[in-house]
Amino acid sequence: MYRDIIKKSGLSITTKRIALLSALDKAQRPVTIDELRNQMTDTMDTSTMYRSLKKLVDAGIVYQTDFRDGVSYFELQGDNHHHHVVCTECKSRKSIDMCVNKNFNKVEKDTGYTITNHIFELFGLCENCSS
């Protein structure tokens, strides 16, 4: 349940945030703020979306990423942890299972930072654009 997910992070449980997670869940792919708003039945102010998403990202609940097209993308961090390849030409994307070893103990010991989340994306040319 979304309430439990939010609660575990220490954030306040609000109807808007539940709606937000529900919309992200429905999308099942990285979406922009605009796409996200369209997915939502409930209305939600853009600034509120940004503020809430930031907290959910910092809490590790939402995956925020950057496909280098000037917009932030958000995706629900589910069990099927994954990343993407992006064509630098046509901007098409595919999901990939590959991930860096998620055990960040060594980095934490070396740097003193407590790692809560990460970003990993591959860029290149798709089959169409490389020919």
Added chain:
Amino acid sequence: MYRDIIKKSGLSITTKRIALLSALDKAQRPVTIDELRNQMTDTMDTSTMYRSLKKLVDAGIVYQTDFRDGVSYFELQGDNHHHHVVCTECKSRKSIDMCVNKNFNKVEKDTGYTITNHIFELFGLCENCSS
């Protein structure tokens, strides 16, 4: 030599681009467009910087990354390939040696994409901010 690096990518060799690479080389850390312009002796229009950097990034010469503070960062892709940890609170950063296995053959086979570059960043709390 910067000329050779540019040539190998098939881009035109211009004084501006050489100045750009030289400035990135001097910086030896991820820099924003503004920081980069300050490093440069030669003047260069902002739009030109963006356009040239995009090509250098696509060519795999420059590493472009995103620390989630609304600005793009650029760093010369040298021999010392590395990534970073970023504090989500105070925005402080450290370099780390850790990288995903750079052998992307399996991904290329699975997706049909030709991988030219990637982004990988860790986010969390630094020692100060976690206490």
Added chain:
DNA sequence: ATATAAATGCAAATTATTTGCAAATTAATT
């Protein structure tokens, strides 16, 4: 040398994201 293609500067536009503040909602306390 000449022609073609690519890169540059300028000025203006676009658009994602942030901020301040008052009202509303949620969490904590008695």
Added chain:
DNA sequence: AATTAATTTGCAAATAATTTGCATTTATAT
């Protein structure tokens, strides 16, 4: 349950990074 304190939300406006069109200059290919 009722009250207080803390957090969240909406609104409107501001901020600032990035992009675009076009004419000119510079680099590459013939």
